[in-house]
Amino acid sequence: xxxxxxxxxKKEFLPGEEVTVTASWNLxxxxxxxxxxxxxxxxxxxxxxxxxxxxxxxxxxxAIDTRPVRFVLPEAPYSFSGKLISLIWAIxxxxxxxGEAERFELTLSPTGQEIVLxxxxxxxxx
Amino acid sequence: MRARDNPFSTDRVLxxxxxxxxxxxxxxxxxxxxxxxxxxxxxxHGSGKTTLLEDVAPRIAALGYRVKMLxxxxxxxxxxxxxxxxxxxxxxxxxxxxxxxAEQLGTLAWQLFRFKTRRAVGLIITxxxxxxxxxxIQCRTSPELLGRIACEILxxxxxxxxxxxxxxxxxxxxxxxxxxxxxxxxxx
Numbered sequence: 685x686x687x688x689x690x691x692x693x694k695k696e697f698l699p700g701e702e703v704t705v706t707a708s709w710n711l712x713x714x715x716x717x718x719x720x721x722x723x724x725x726x727x728x729x730x731x732x733x734x735x736x737x738x739x740x741x742x743x744x745x746x747a748i749d750t751r752p753v754r755f756v757l758p759e760a761p762y763s764f765s766g767k768l769i770s771l772i773w774a775i776x777x778x779x780x781x782x783g784e785a786e787r788f789e790l791t792l793s794p795t796g797q798e799i800v801l802x803x804x805x806x807x808x809x810x
Numbered sequence: 811m812r813a814r815d816n817p818f819s820t821d822r823v824l825x826x827x828x829x830x831x832x833x834x835x836x837x838x839x840x841x842x843x844x845x846x847x848x849x850x851x852x853x854x855h856g857s858g859k860t861t862l863l864e865d866v867a868p869r870i871a872a873l874g875y876r877v878k879m880l881x882x883x884x885x886x887x888x889x890x891x892x893x894x895x896x897x898x899x900x901x902x903x904x905x906x907x908x909x910x911x912a913e914q915l916g917t918l919a920w921q922l923f924r925f926k927t928r929r930a931v932g933l934i935i936t937x938x939x940x941x942x943x944x945x946x947i948q949c950r951t952s953p954e955l956l957g958r959i960a961c962e963i964l965x966x967x968x969x970x971x972x973x974x975x976x977x978x979x980x981x982x983x984x985x986x987x988x989x990x991x992x993x994x995x996x997x998x
Contacts, residue, residue, distance in 0.1 A: 732820055765813055766812075
């Protein structure tokens, strides 16, 4: 199928853990560049906040290609949700010049699960 | 409901684009050209002026003009002096300035701004009241429009509750009405 794809074996991670995703794309022509970005963003009632933590350029991308992409997650901030704001971690694949993007959302927390504000904490992962 | 799941989160609301009523994009762009690209989008708070200005921008760019954006609002009611000095110095005869929140400038500041930006080929502003430039379009809201937007966000099969009272309570300000709907869903 035409387009971009980002897949990973798991979506829940501990602080400092390595994330490996597989980036693949199927295009008519070779993109000028492809970048993978590790970032977090907020979603909710107010203005959105975005912070790109690391960018990896995938060299010499072909029209049809598959690449592994690895990031080491930082210690914080944790993935969380309240009623007013959620903080969401993601890896995004962005191609130039088309600007097409594909997103893989993940969870970063000491429990491996999103922290839901106002609920009792879940026991930390072993 | 978690913020990330709220159908009225900011990112979802911002995906709703301006709905022209009684005109079409070709007609609006023709009128803009007839006004020499010096015109005002007029309307009260929360009536879609900013959204419409954002939707005009790519159509201006497609005509080969350079789009220069400026924004003032109640939280940032004036420009930094250096910013405007640089802005004036960099103006090009192919530039069309899109100025959101022109009502924030006082009368003298507005006159000075018009003089300093005369080199630009166009100036399109949003403002709450007519009079600063010829009116391109008057943005209006209605309970029906609010209902259609809420349905678009929620899905075509769903109707948000109490649209009439929501509209009245927020004095026709659709942005505030949609924020109130966020709170309704957040409480679920």
